Amino acid sequence: MSTTTRSARRQQMITAVFAVIGAVLLGSLLRFEPGGTNFYLVTLALALVWTIGAFAAGPVHLGRQGWATLRLAGPARHPDETRPDAGPRDRFIGPRPLLWPLAIGLGLAGVFVVGGLIVREIPFLYDAVTAVLAFADAGTGPLLLFITVVNGLAEELFFRGALYDAVRGRKVLITTVVYAFATLxxxxxxxxxxxxxxxxxxxxxxxxxxxxxxxxxxxxxxxxSMLYALPLLFPM
Structure with a gap:
């Protein structure tokens, strides 16, 4: 077995173990009392699991705004310039992505707000949203914002970081399915x-x-954005 193969299998095993641990913790979150200490502790533990799993599985790359196919083959000068789902001559180039991901996040929030206007007219979906918002309503503002940000960062570290790298083929689809299943x-x-x-x-x-x-x-x-927008649409 080659060194590359052993490294890939090790990455997959570590990712799988942390995915199971994280999924178990995630599945228990909404079973705690809203605003209770246990909820916050498990939420922070979950963020820690995703983060440790991401770094234990291998290097984490920040990425760049674009990519280009080089005419000359050769090793990338920087690890994050290698395009993992394309050929060996493809390199990521340009500055770090900052403004357009922010715009996409705000755009998604706008779409969800519009969707919320429809969801609140459907009783069982309304109940599903308010069940989550109960935790926001019972929590303290700064702490709730902190765990929201920390968990968002940790989830991306793991699912679009470690898990994405561990998957071989159909990376976007598979990581999305695993992420959705864990959340379900x-x-x-x-x-x-x-x-x-x-x-x-x-x-x-x-x-x-x-x-x-x-x-x-x-x-x-x-x-x-959702932390502050949804309570306006779904008053408790």
Missing amino acids: LTGNVMLAFAAIVIGLVCGQQRRVTGGILAPMITHVTWSA
């Missing part, structure tokens, strides 16, 4: 739906930038 373990269909949308959008960003910076910015922007 909470028992909340609206969280699972949001995971599908975020997974597809952030997965595409990882694909075109080669790193997790753009997905992180989009995810955190969307999450923070």
Whole structure:
């Protein structure tokens, strides 16, 4: 067995182990009392699991705004300039992605707000949203914002970082399915739906930038926006 093969299998094994641990913790989140200490502790533990799993599985790359196919083959000067889902002559180039992922996050938030106007007219979907918002309503503002940001960053580190690198083929689809399934373990269909949308959008960003910076910015922007926008649409 070659060194490359052993390294890939090690990466896949580590990712799988942390995916299971994280999924179990994620599935238990909504079973705690809203605003209770246990909820915050498990939420922070979950972020720690995703983060440790991401770095244990291998290097994490930030990515760049674009990519170009080079005419001359050769090793990339920087690890994050190699396009993992394309040929060996493809390199990621340009500055770090900052503004456009922010714009995408705000755009997604706008789409979800419009969707919320429809969802609140459907009783069982309304109940699914308010079940999540109960935790926001019972929590303290700064702490809730902190765990929202931290978990958004940690999820992208793991799902669009370690898991994306560990998957061989159909990376965006597979990472989105795994992310949605782990979220569905909470028992909340609206969280699972949001995971599908975020997974597809952030997965595409990882694909075109080669790193997790753009997905992180989009995810955190969307999450923070929803934290403040949804309670206005779904008053408790």
